[in-house]
Amino acid sequence: MPLVKTLDILKDCEELKYAVGAFNINGLDQPAALVKRAQELRSPILMVVPGVIEKYVNFEDYVNVTARAARDADVPVGIHLSHGLDLEQFERACKAGFTSVMYDGSKFPFEENVANTRIAVEIGHKYGCAVEGELGALGSSFASVSESMTDPAMAREFVEKTGVDILAVAIGNAHGFYKGTPSLDFKRLEEIRYALMAKNCYLTLHGGTGIPEDHIKRSIEMGIVKICIYTEMCHVGKRNAIKYVEDNPEYTGNYDIPDLIGAIDLGFADAAEESMRWFMSVGKIGRGDSCFAELQAPSVNRQPVSASFGGAGAAVAETSTVVTDPGPRYPSLPAENNDFRATGAFWNKNV
Known part of the structure; x- marks a missing residue:
């Protein structure tokens, strides 16, 4: 089936109380492996391309391989730009065919973030893309969680002034591996959700790796519909790569590198599967109460x-x-x- 609009997936998540896994990819081989696993699990899935990856592979190639993987599947697949570096890159992703795009202005003062994100929304909606913004600062990779969490009142003002469809919140989550066990600020999440009632804005959680399962499920119950995973997939993929090289130290033929890539892709898919189970998205496609219940394999x-x-x-x-x-x-x-x-x-x- 064709790529599905991200907002259609998030709407289903909200109605059925689950979250879609937003899985970062850094190679053209990974979408097929991840879509195949999502198909087996009857789960929707979002391919996520970080802005920093563009210098290695262009956006149109990512859309091409993701659409090719999706067209022979009958589960919803979307493709999302995460942490767009600037408005020019943001528009390149829109033109390439992404189903949703993120402009990250969280590093700027509030008013500048609002102004830039508003422009991003105008650009994204022109191309029919859902737009994600970020308010508050996430902790850096392998660092302590930032103290700059999302303020509920500012979140309301931000959404009203920008018109974003999706808001990335900072409630104790961080990119990379956590130092110690993370603890999400559920009172803050509850206040954010209350502040955004009737605003038609979905909430997403970045830095999903390392958050305990009970915190993941509680955050979903409180309105999170999209959760981003990358670090754990890289960790498992690299572990598989190391084991493959240790088991096959010498060159044995032309299939060495494809087999190595396959081992990495398997690690990505295995890590994604565990996340999809935690996010309660497994088995959702084909259920009679899902808006995707009528999906069938392409004929x-x-x-x-x-x-x-x-x-x-x-x-x-x-x-x-x-x-x-x-x-x-x-x-x-x-x-x-x-x-x-x-x-x-x-x-x-x-x-």
């Missing part, structure tokens, strides 16, 4: 056609693939494009 007709091979006009029957089903019309219209899989046009490419 493809294979019809014989005549072609000439071998000279002398010898006719040989060849099987040709004719796509007749572009995917579900609900919840995300794939750009009103009935030739989606034949043309490779993504749901928002016609904007």
Whole structure:
């Protein structure tokens, strides 16, 4: 099926009280591995591309491989830009076909953050993308949690002035491995949620690695619908890579590197699976109470056609693939494009 709008996934999360895993990727091989695992688990999934990765792989390539992985699946898949570095990069992601984009102005003073994020919202909505902003400062990787947490009153003002669809909150969460056991400030989360009632803004939690399972589930009960994971996937992927090299120290053939990459991808998928179970997203697709309940695997007709091979006009029957089903019309219209899989046009490419 085509890529699904991020907001459609978050709406389902809110209604059924689960969170979608937003899994950072840093290679073009990872979307297929993660979508395959999500398909097995009947879970929606978001591929997340950090802004700092753009210098290694361009955004259009990420969208291409993610859409290719998604089109043969029947679980909702979206692609999200995380921590966009500036407004120029932000718009490049929109043009590439991302289903949601984050502008991170949390490093700026409040008024500057508001002004820049408002521009980001105008850009994102022009392309049909959901927009995420951040208020408060997350702790840095391998550092203590920042004391600059999200203020509920400022969160309300921020959302009102910017019009963001998603807000990343700082409530004791941090990027990287935590020093000690993290403890989320649930009273603050409750106050933020109350301040944003009727604002049509979803809440997301960054720095999910290392947060205890009971804190994860409680945060979901209190309104978190998207949780970001990266550090744990890298940790498990690297561990798999080290073991593969230790088990295969010498060159054995042309498949050494593909097998090494496969071991890393397996680590990413295994770590993502554990997170999806904690986020309570497993088994949600296909449930009668989900807005995605009617999703079905794409249908493809294979019809014989005549072609000439071998000279002398010898006719040989060849099987040709004719796509007749572009995917579900609900919840995300794939750009009103009935030739989606034949043309490779993504749901928002016609904007």
